[in-house]
Amino acid sequence: MLLHIGLDDTDSPEGGCTTYVAALLAERLLALGAEFADYPTLLRLNPNTPWKTRGNASVCLRFHLDEARQGDAKKAMLQLVDTYGEFWCDNTNPGVVFHFGEVPQEVKEFSDRTVKQIVSLSEAEALIERHGMAAVGWKNRRGIIGALAAVGGTLEGDHTYEVLTYRAPENWGQERRVDAETVRRMDHALGDATFNNVDEEGHPLITPHGPDPVLYGVRGETADAVYRALTLVKALEPVERWMIYRSNQGTDAHFGAPVKVRELKPFNPAVVDAKVVSSPETLQGGHVIFRASDDSGEVDCAAYEPTGSFRHIVWALIPGDILRVYAGVRELEDRLTLNIEKMEVIGLADDVGYMNPRCPECGGSMESMGQGQGYRCKKCGHRDRGLVKVPFSKPRDLKPGVYLPDRDAHRHLTKPLERCGREKKYAPSPMIDGWIGFPTRSP
Numbered sequence: 001m002l003l004h005i006g007l008d009d010t011d012s013p014e015g016g017c018t019t020y021v022a023a024l025l026a027e028r029l030l031a032l033g034a035e036f037a038d039y040p041t042l043l044r045l046n047p048n049t050p051w052k053t054r055g056n057a058s059v060c061l062r063f064h065l066d067e068a069r070q071g072d073a074k075k076a077m078l079q080l081v082d083t084y085g086e087f088w089c090d091n092t093n094p095g096v097v098f099h100f101g102e103v104p105q106e107v108k109e110f111s112d113r114t115v116k117q118i119v120s121l122s123e124a125e126a127l128i129e130r131h132g133m134a135a136v137g138w139k140n141r142r143g144i145i146g147a148l149a150a151v152g153g154t155l156e157g158d159h160t161y162e163v164l165t166y167r168a169p170e171n172w173g174q175e176r177r178v179d180a181e182t183v184r185r186m187d188h189a190l191g192d193a194t195f196n197n198v199d200e201e202g203h204p205l206i207t208p209h210g211p212d213p214v215l216y217g218v219r220g221e222t223a224d225a226v227y228r229a230l231t232l233v234k235a236l237e238p239v240e241r242w243m244i245y246r247s248n249q250g251t252d253a254h255f256g257a258p259v260k261v262r263e264l265k266p267f268n269p270a271v272v273d274a275k276v277v278s279s280p281e282t283l284q285g286g287h288v289i290f291r292a293s294d295d296s297g298e299v300d301c302a303a304y305e306p307t308g309s310f311r312h313i314v315w316a317l318i319p320g321d322i323l324r325v326y327a328g329v330r331e332l333e334d335r336l337t338l339n340i341e342k343m344e345v346i347g348l349a350d351d352v353g354y355m356n357p358r359c360p361e362c363g364g365s366m367e368s369m370g371q372g373q374g375y376r377c378k379k380c381g382h383r384d385r386g387l388v389k390v391p392f393s394k395p396r397d398l399k400p401g402v403y404l405p406d407r408d409a410h411r412h413l414t415k416p417l418e419r420c421g422r423e424k425k426y427a428p429s430p431m432i433d434g435w436i437g438f439p440t441r442s443p
């Protein structure tokens with residue numbers, strides 16, 4: 001019997017990680033005799049949710065297990081949440097969902113909406129009841145939403161893989177020790193088979209900065225590729241365990257079809273086709289902001305300081321430029337702002353400048369004789385009251401194309417440029433032997 005266990009929201013800003021609890025569970029399930037039907041699902045949910053703890057990740061494990069052992073599997077799950085859940089944090093409200101058999105279509109659709117919008121707990125609970133699933137929620141039970149979304153996140157379209165390695169508990173909270181040179185060499189050796197390993201200057205991006213148990217994670221196109229990365233990166237501290245996930249990271253799964261400015265909703269991701277209507281301005285802190293409009297309204301668009309050199313692209317915009325903006329919608333003092341995650345420059349406006357006319361007699365340069373007074377030739381002295389400034393097109397410091405913030409400012413769901421055109425159709429591949437490992441727990 002195929003069993004799915006979805007899990008969400010056990011972490012807090014001060015520690016923990018839902019994926020770590022899932023990795024511990026996977027080990028216990030293997031000990032119970034479980035046969036995994038797929039890689040664990042690592043599903044990133046709507047990154048603009050106000051209730052998220054950190055990365056807004058939920059996880060689902062899918063496996064076959066003897067009916068006699070299924071009670072033990074459930075018990076193990078609940079015990080792990082009790083032990084590792086960061087219950088003290090207001091925003092930590094763990095949820096677990098158990099489901100037997102195939103995943104119902106409407107649960108898959110619910111999952112897709114949880115990535116793209118804000119969904120309600122009552123919606124999730126209605127689905128759970130209708131399909132006879134079991135769910136356990138702690139505190140305000142909000143984690144049930146993500147847990148159900150993970151169950152429905154069967155990733156039948158585009159997907160990527162990530163190997164996550166975890167630290168020995170005694171090192172949690174300490175500085176992470178990974179040989180940076182081996183990260184650069186791995187990045188070079190694996191080419192486009194993995195992504196976002198290093199930033200524009202070659203500094204490793206694979207280690208998180210928080211107090212969570214993750215040592216590093218490598219994202220890529222196949223399980224083989226991220227497993228190879230694991231063998232190439234040298235950790236300078238013990239790796240307690242690793243697990244390879246199949247994920248919607250790096251797929252732009254949070255973006256749907258373009259919407260009108262009038263239809264924007266706070267906390268949702270949005271794609272908007274719009275025209276620039278004001279020149280970009282730099283605010284305190286280095287944030288860059290401009291106004292854009294479509295036939296339904298106007299909205300602020302912002303590129304924040306951490307987006308780095310992306311702001312040079314934004315600075316080069318002028319009124320009249322045509323854009324497709326990919327953003328998170330934020331509401332500040334009753335005004336909606338598009339927090340830009342990605343931008344396609346579709347059309348460039350003519351940047352018109354005006355210069356003094358040339359002398360009609362000798363071709364020399366002319367100077368103004370005053371407002372509306374015409375021009376006088378500096379070379380031959382010819383005067384002409386009828387002459388006016390001459391328009392010309394200034395060269396644009398911008399080309400049409402797709403632009404992203406610096407890599408360290410990417411959202412987990414942001415599709416890197418090198419993935420464009422490499423999107424996968426669902427093609428389940430057999431699980432590789434090294435999908436899970438426990439290096440420091442040898443028997």
Ligand SMILES: [Zn+2]
Nearest residue numbers: 359362377380
């Ligand atoms: Zn002249």
